[in-house]
Amino acid sequence: MAGPPHSTCHPPLLVDTEQLHSPFRLQEGKVGLVGNELCNVLYRQRLSKSAAYSVQDEMLCAGDFSTGKAICQGDSGGPLVCELPTAWVLVGLASWGFDCRHPIYPSVFTRVGYFSDWIHEIQMLTPPPDPTSAPQTPFPGQHLSTASSSGHPAALVPPQTWLLLLCAFRDPQ
Template structure:
């Protein structure tokens, strides 16, 4: 069962959103990581399945407001071998300023609209979007939400979308990446967190602002003991197509589409489906 998306940030660590594990198992053995595919249920020679060693949800998740501190870190049991199909995303610096004219992209296997699922062969979807100022984003949400005071875009969040094309995250894109083309590299600036239903006209999508949490990310990587490689389950190198066991839930990749690909699959509970 496909559960959620995440992004590789080094050979041992990945980022995802905390709400991916809300009311779900936090046992690493219940999940498997799939890297290196551009079709949701198709395995190739580039595909790698990796076991998890730790799931670390931010301690402040939703303590102050809905979707606050919506970020989690996942540690692999063994470092993955980096290839042209599997490579880490670049993290932003803590104080990075993002201008509105950046070229930014969202990616995932979520629904195409509220009533249109992604069809076989479930190819990875991507869309170019623009960053939207938080203040303007909140103005738009206040027009639609009666509880806009609680559900608002806070400082640890950012908005992105494309009003002309209607590109935005939809159901099944949770945990997906928002990457921007900066002068030195493609940088992971956001993780798909929440938004309104994706009917037209589309409202901006709300993402976890990654550079707000860079210090926490580096602290976790620095202080967390490495996993015991002798206790790792056998790594599988798959050659057969994956079988769909549920609806096409969330997934993620970055640009270019054959880089930084990751999926999470639940191994036990077939009801573990995410938005």
């Protein structure tokens, strides 16, 4: 699932500028989905027609040319979620892009829907987890905190959790 055309999506963005070192708080930005053909045209213009950074079917692009929102170094593996009428959907995992300073190019994400059959196969091969084997205390230095960017509280969790949630809550067919 890539989200409907002209979807507004939200990747977490870690600010990476000379003034700010690794941010202490996860940040988000609204971006739009960009077609792979346009994304390839933009990247090839900058790379003198090189296909070294070609956007393939298993990838998707997202960005905001007016605000310059893009993923930066350190964002890899983070979720790209799109709001549909009834739910937020994980559509991508941050993969690569050019530097996150102007001029901004779309960010490239792994297209989660492309791998849904494989994810389902792995789910079927994996026994359900034993709830009694879960640790009873949080790992040192890893506690959940909350954030509120639009008045709605949300827990901040490691990016890998999004992929695990996708696998755990996917409806078997």
